[in-house]
């Protein structure tokens with residue numbers, strides 16, 4: 001059974017899903033060296049923002065197939081290192097959107113009305129109605145930096161409160177911003193005009209210290225900043241100075257350059273600074289959402305299926321992936337089959353998408369075919385993340401062709417592998433119920449479901465051969481589950497495909513090849 005390590009606190013709903021397919025160990029608060037010491041035992045790691053998954057952790061995770069981030073930001077994971085090692089990194093892109101957006105709005109209002117300090121003062125026994133006079137957000141300008149999922153929801157709520165909205169996001173169109181009710185402007189204009197600035201961007205080299213002392217100086221003395229995105233987007237030292245000197249009016253922070261926040265000038269500021277301990281995603285609802293979302297993906301990957309929100313498999317949107325999942329399984333099975341028929345070193349794989357499939361995105365299917373093709377060589381080390389890189393490193397060229405005319409099946413996939421031992425081809429399709437059928441082998445029409453142990457022969461179509469093979473297998477105590485023959489012309493060449501209940505014992509293949517009329521025989525294990 002697979003083993004999953006959960007190293008940050010996640011909702012029980014996620015653990016229950018993982019427990020269906022794996023042994024789950026929950027170990028919170030591990031030190032980096034402790035994590036490195038034990039990670040080698042695990043097939044999957046599930047985290048939130050508390051665990052740093054460094055290159056060292058990844059290199060020590062020799063069996064890791066997947067790292068699941070129960071949340072959005074994967075800046076605590078060395079994603080390039082994971083990709084190099086063939087480890088899928090998944091997150092939950094939408095599970096905590098509302099929670100984070102509502103926290104940002106709550107922080108804006110808390111800061112504006114001094115709620116945290118007023119609350120503390122009442123609890124101390126005071127009744128001070130002068131110190132805590134606040135400011136309204138109605139008719140004020142909110143500058144949203146990053147108009148993605150969270151930024152857009154903040155915009156909707158702020159609009160309902162009567163705020164004027166400016167947005168800076170170089171990757172979205174003016175039309176999209178207008179739809180959301182925001183005027184798209186450049187960052188300079190936004191920081192000069194906004195009364196409130198809220199950050200909703202990822203932390204990247206470009207966004208690190210995006211809000212620095214120079215930017216702070218462009219703001220109005222009445223401006224307040226909210227950061228519920230990532231620590232380090234604001235230069236904390238510069239921010240503390242700007243607030244102390246009255247360059248801006250205040251800030252509300254949920255995230256910090258280093259977490260947990262230790263000694264910091266931010267802590268010595270008064271009611272103009274509101275601090276929360278990275279609580280943006282901490283609602284009951286969001287924690288169930290992200291835990292289920294990510295646990296399902298870990299479960300799928302451990303079962304050999306693709307994940308819907310992998311951040312390191314380029315070009316696969318979750319919707320496309322969901323739609324293509326059955327075809328990816330078809331492609332992977334056919335890749336594995338043709339790889340075993342071809343034997344030796346494959347140099348060229350021709351992937352042909354036929355019928356309905358020809359109109360689909362081919363990249364995931366090619367990746368799946370390569371994963372299947374390389375399985376014999378790499379076993380569990382090959383996956384959707386590294387299949388293309390591994391194929392390239394082995395010098396396997398891929399050619400894609402499309403034929404949108406519909407033949408026997410609505411959509412079918414044809415793979416042809418050429419290597420140092422010759423060329424072999426397989427075709428397959430999906431039935432209405434999603435079952436896979438192999439419909440052609442080396443040009444011979446057949447119709448068989450793939451099975452774990454299979455035997456293929458190429459022989460002369462003549463009486464007696466099938467009986468001889470059956471008796472031979474019987475004498476080795478191998479049970480035949482199903483058998484089918486395909487031929488192009490009567491008494492010409494034919495293929496025989498047998499599904500077996502047991503693996504073929506050593507030496508039997510040599511006996512089969514000796515049977516008169518048999519030209520070739522292959523065993524396949526899928």
Ligand SMILES: NC(=O)C1=CN([C@@H]2O[C@H](COP(=O)(O)OP(=O)(O)OC[C@H]3O[C@@H](n4cnc5c(N)ncnc54)[C@H](O)[C@@H]3O)[C@@H](O)[C@H]2O)C=CC1
Nearest residue numbers: 073100146147148149150169171200201202228229280281
């Ligand atoms: N405090 C918390 O607990 C939580 C924090 N987050 C953080 O919130 C942030 C936003 O998350 P989502 O809205 O889900 O992401 P998203 O991917 O939907 O949106 C991010 C937006 O930022 C824009 N962007 C990227 N680089 C930019 C740049 N240099 N300047 C301006 N815009 C840029 C993108 O075009 C995109 O529209 C992330 O950093 C995430 O880690 C998310 C959930 C909870």
Ligand SMILES: O=C(O)C(=O)COP(=O)(O)O
Nearest residue numbers: 048049050071072073281
């Ligand atoms: O989803 C995110 O990006 C977050 O920052 C949430 O972090 P958390 O899961 O609460 O540690």
